[in-house]
Amino acid sequence: MKKQQQQQTIFQSVANIKNTIVKDKKNPLNVICNRVGLFTNARDEKHIREWAAHHLLIGFDRIVIFDHKSKIPLQKVFENFDKRVKIINVSHLENSIKTTLMDNAAGIAKILKMDWMIYLDADEFIILNKYQGIKHLLSVYNHADSLGVNWLFFGSNNLKNDPDGLVIENYTKSDLFLNDHLKSFVRPTKIVRAGNPHFYIMKDSNRYYGINNVKLNNLYYSNVYNIEYYKVPIYIAHYFNQSEETFTKRKINLPRDDNGEHRHFDNVTEIHNQNNSTENNYPKNKYTENIKNFLKQYGHEY
DSSP states (O other): OHHHHHHHHHHHHHTTOOOOOOOOTTSOTTTOOOOEEEEEEESSOTTHHHHHHHHHHTTOSEEEEEEOSOSSOHHHHTTTSOTTEEEEEOTTSOSOOHHHHHHHHHHHHHHTTOSEEEEOOTTEEEEESSOSSHHHHHHHTTTOSEEEEEEEEBOOTTOSSOOSSOHHHHOOEEOSBOOSBEEEEEOGGGEEEEEETTEEEESOGGGEEETTSOBOOSOTTBOOOOOBGGGSSEEEEEOOSOOHHHHIIIIISSOOTTTOOOOOOSOGGGGGGSSOSEEOOHHHHHHHHHHHHHHHHTTOOO
């Protein structure tokens, strides 16, 4: 009963979200996608406007951010911002929130008649190496109900303090090869429920695919694709560590959102030994200027 009440509270907030995309009724779902949604939950994320701007610029029609206990409410952070971004306050929920919010996101996506959706973390940025935008990408994978996109971990750039500027422009060191873990684009109408933070359980288990067009069986959160990041059409840049200052604030001081527990690190400087092997300026060079120009429209500068 408590979970149903929580869902009702969240869904009431959806009533204020209006679709601005007119669907082309001549084209069925499996041929073209008209509406693509993005969801996340955030708590005291300094770069959340950059994250939203980037994903609007690459083609998402609607972004829904669940605000979970931010000290400065995200409703205030996003005042006078692009109206395609919607904030829903979920501060009444406890710390283990991820799959609950993923289920709610799926329900919202169905209400909004989204053709595709994805649930990311606020430190995950979709990077397109090949396609013109998200809809171009998804039209190529129209045979899938779930499309798992691999992570590429970015490192700390050996920074102690959080620098001025964008995440995308400051963190340019990454791994060379993709990580096997995935985040998944899914068709909302085909969802059964959230599986774990990496995937949804879908009605048809034969329509899970990776970006290499391999069918995923059983391990829907993983696709071992041992390839250099610049050879794939898309990856998710996972800015997990960032600077020592940011890592401490985001990953040590705050509990995890998937299980509510705190991470334990004996020495935060260990992060500099991770994911810094390769100079990767592609996201910086491709996206920085457009993001900054977008943010300036709304009076935000870095």
